[in-house]
Amino acid sequence: MAAPAMETASATALRSVLSRVHMAAERAGRSPEQVRVVAVSKTKSANVIQQVYNAGHRVFGENYVQELTEKAPQLPSDIQWHFIGNLQSNKVKALLGGVPNLHMVESVDDKKIANHLDRAVVSLGRNPLKILVQVNTSGEESKHGVEPSQCVELVEHVRMSCPNLIFSGLMTIGMLDYSSTPENFNTLRKCRTELCDALGIPEDQCELSMGMSADFEQAIQMGSTNVRIGSIIFGPREYPKKNQ
Template sequence: MSLAYTAERAQEIADNLVGVKAKLDETLQSKGASAQKARLVAVSKFKPASDILAAYEKAGHRNFGENYVQELEEKSKELPRDIQWHFIGSLQSNKCKVVAAIPNVFVVETVDSAKKATTLDKACAAAARAEPLRIFLQVNTSGEESKSGMLPSEVLEVAQQVVSTCSHLKLAGLMTIGSPNPDLENGENPDFKALNECRAIIQNALKINDLELSMGMSDDFQRALLQGSTNIRVGSTIFGSRPPFNKTAA
């Protein structure tokens, strides 16, 4: 795996990151005193490790998102250990051991069932991780069959199980993808509103006050920030268009 990159490519990626961060800061500032902090996750799936290293060295970026376990495993071995990896793809139960064994996985954003949480918890125990692994519960707020995630009505029960029985996991937040063409009401994305409502229910029931919201991507991250997102996932705007899907990367 080559980590070499050209000065031109590094500058391109750095400039793109600056542009996204400027929009992020501008959007949060528009909220005034109520503005929350937000994390930018540079989605690097299908991109060479050299692109990630360029963003790391040229722009000082540290948070990167990967969708496929094999690709994440390979890149994590080659790239600096202080990168904070976000796993944002569909996690199969038989891949939990691999993810749990990667020490600098910062968060798994796609835990979509109580069974998956239990499997990941056992994998973390076997891997003897230094600290509990952060997870987000993925919620299908749009109700689309093509989307992964649990229903909003199921989230509290799963959250309760994670907190009470999964000692090697830390419930850190909720995640949604949402509809690509939401019917905006009063300027609000109903999918983002639904995730906020899920968080309020969980925080009230479990006496938690710091759950994150991972919502918003390249096309809608500014709207997501206005509705309380603390974690946005942006890929093509930073790295450019991606090559076709390669099944061997999964």
């Protein structure tokens, strides 16, 4: 009897999040339609995701290839899946082959992974794939992402050498304790300004994926077009318990 209550709670939480996104966008003088909500469903069952889908949501995010390739076939094909975790080159074909409705990879952080994605799109006969370039805005060694100073070079490589990828913008995770959120968001905005100037890209054609459960309203205020929200929609992550 516990599962339906959890699913109902997730659908209710989604509506609350969408309302907060709407209000944050309006406070920033932006249209709410300019902000995409990615419901990050890692560790959650397909049944729980289905409940949020039934509430009208269509954009979901996952961090791990195996988890996503197991869930996607169990769920409706019109879901737009975002892969937001670190992607290893040896798992690219499994991801693209196992998730036909993969909409975007948000975590491209070097030329090697871009090249692997580009080749996999061709070999699997897929339509061009949208990608975001992940930027390490906090300077933490534990974080993935290209250094801000190398952002233009990587984006130029994607645009010039990976014809089967569609460069759509930039992504950052920020610091886990949210202690320098404004600085991280400002760094990503500066990266966008620099690369758009350098490569002649209109800024409104370069998305900013920044903001998670604890800071998405501030991220929207600072220009985010894509917020990744997990725990306040789905509740705490549910990792398997280790054997005692």
